[in-house]
Amino acid sequence: MQNPYLPYPVRIDEIITETEDKNLKTFKFVFLNKEDEEKFAYRSGQFAELSVTGKGEIPIGIASSPTEKGFVKFTVNKVGLVSTFLHNMKVGDIMGIRGPLGNSYPWEMLEKGKNVVIIGGGFAFTTLRSSIVYMLDPTNRPKFGDIHVIYGARSPGMLLYRDELAKWEARSDINVHITVDGTDDPGWKYNVGFVPAITEKKAPPADENTYAIICGPPVMIKFTQPVLDKQGYGHHNIIMSLENRMKCGIGICGHCNVGKEFVCKDGPVFTLAQLNRMPREY
Amino acid sequence: MTDARHAVRKTGRHQAKANRQLLYKRVESMKVVKIDKKKWDQGLAALKGVYRIFSPVKMKDAFEFKALEENENPDLGGLNTRLSAKGLIYPQTEAMFTYTLDESREDHHIMSPVETDYSPRAVIGLRPCDADAFLLVQRNFDTPQYKDPYWIDAYEATTIVGLACENPCSTCFCTSAGSGPFNETGLDVLMVETKDGYILKSVTPKGESLIAASGWNDEISPEEAQKQIEPLKTAAEQKISSVVETDQLKNKDAMTIYNAPFWDDVAFACINCGTCTFVCPTCWCFDIQDETHKTEGVRMRNWDSCMFPLFTLHGSGHNPRGEKVQRVRQRFMHKLKYYVDKYNDGIQCVGCGRCVRACPVNIDIRKVCSLMNQPENATCAAQS
């Protein structure tokens, strides 16, 4: 019997400070045992429990893409006990990761030529990065229709993955709309405005083959949803990823339920149509 | 490295299994034996040679399960135990892994499995409701996708000898909750107290092995046993005065019950002490914590409770069930609706009545269940 609580041992290979407030860092991990990397076969939208030995575990979305081999990446916000300790760890340190966990975005369905609109805000862009890299992989790109990305942060210095964003922005096979709430940088060449406003201007028209994936802080979601409603997006075509406090990540410890669903096992990805029928306990 | 660790755990499991298979071989057919009170001690001593025995024992102010010492006897005469038997399979606090932070050690910062004793154990004298509860929670710990090795190994190592409940409490409603005072589901052996001793009826091969190992061999025919047991069973069932309707729970829309008007009244007096969840045989939630002393540590799991605000508190400060009424509703919705919808096999409650007896403010699941079963009739009768 495989023990589902046993983390795979990993080594921190690289740490990148992502944002100007230094509260977000990306950790690149390498598996100590090569076989474990194969066992950790994942899909974009899944998460893992990062196990900081002696402190505990935190569920974090997988930011690398299944098409990137030899490592896995996570971007972690400094919040409380475990994430703060992790922020102080060094390249070469040993810890664990457990997963992959959760359901993922509905790739099987999306890969049948669907148009995908990614809408992200703040640091909730990690599994969206994974998804973009995955879709842009040359073998995968033909499986999708048009791809739009709308991504916003408070200021240019708070955007995650800035180098990659710039590269995607310059490509013709993906429409990237980067925005910030405000900036005094005269060289800023992208949008200024909140994500809902940019969505109103830039999101493609709704049709049944177009799916919006939204991840962001609650206020962003609250104001973006009416915009999508107005544009005619059906609730089956709006996909969201939930967060709830977690411990086991495998549907056993009881911490993360929303109604009869476990965010960790039945989610974290749900359509808005599903969420409409669930208690708002997230 | 990891594989060697898995191997250690496997050996433990296989050993326990092999022991049991040895026992199975000595048995030919299901049997029923009669025990004279005089032969009780002798058989118990024989069982102690094969199993670690756990039984109710009278403690300071209540009966609780405990591992019997060499000369210790179970106290089978009392009321049901205050805590359920769940802790025998799923301890209140349990080590999952150990680790070292000492960087001079090769495996520093890597979790190692703990060595747990999964040699054969027997629980003697738990009530049928507690045994049935194991089957309800098994769905949570032993799933097609994930297996909780701690729970499964402990459950497999355990032989369950249930004592038929001839004096149910006034708070018991097991017959409404899919169980019953003489219910055999989840038992390996049913034990019935008679005028001059006990009748032990094996229900499973595991139970057969236990009877064989005890040396109690005064066999009686199943028909004879039935003749003696039946009247006792009927008498016990008649003593259960609480009847709770659960028939509409399945058909009602979850959100209708969730949004029903009675939750504020139900929750009003609750002080969120969590007692109801700790005493309950079918509450299974846990927390995971690392405990480090100098450089050595243990990853533990501990019972947790949906009644505590911390249970759902996000790192950001947001709390999806920050209000007491949300937590009280969660407990009842989980047991009486979410579970019903998820597994389509009744409620997540065996009617043992412990939560009713232990609640300091008299919140009564039987009343709440009736409200939930007929939410359209509910006005605000939670405490009436």
Ligand SMILES: Cc1cc2nc3c(=O)[nH]c(=O)nc-3n(C[C@H](O)[C@H](O)[C@H](O)COP(=O)(O)OP(=O)(O)OC[C@H]3O[C@@H](n4cnc5c(N)ncnc54)[C@H](O)[C@@H]3O)c2cc1C
């Ligand atoms: C599916 C999912 C994906 C996530 N992805 C990311 C991500 O990519 N990047 C990121 O920075 N954060 C992410 N989070 C949130 C992250 O898990 C919490 O910020 C983190 O657990 C806080 O832990 P802490 O020990 O620092 O805080 P503390 O407040 O000290 O928390 C103590 C413990 O409570 C639990 N906990 C607390 N808050 C949360 C929470 N919001 N969600 C789940 N468990 C919690 C954890 O077990 C944590 O160790 C995600 C959460 C979920 C559920």
Ligand code: SF4
């Ligand atoms: S909910 Fe109450 S009555 Fe039901 S099994 Fe738990 S403790 Fe017993």
Ligand code: SF4
């Ligand atoms: S035992 Fe009673 S008061 Fe305590 S948490 Fe349960 S319902 Fe509330």
Ligand code: FES
């Ligand atoms: S985190 Fe344990 S059930 Fe979801």
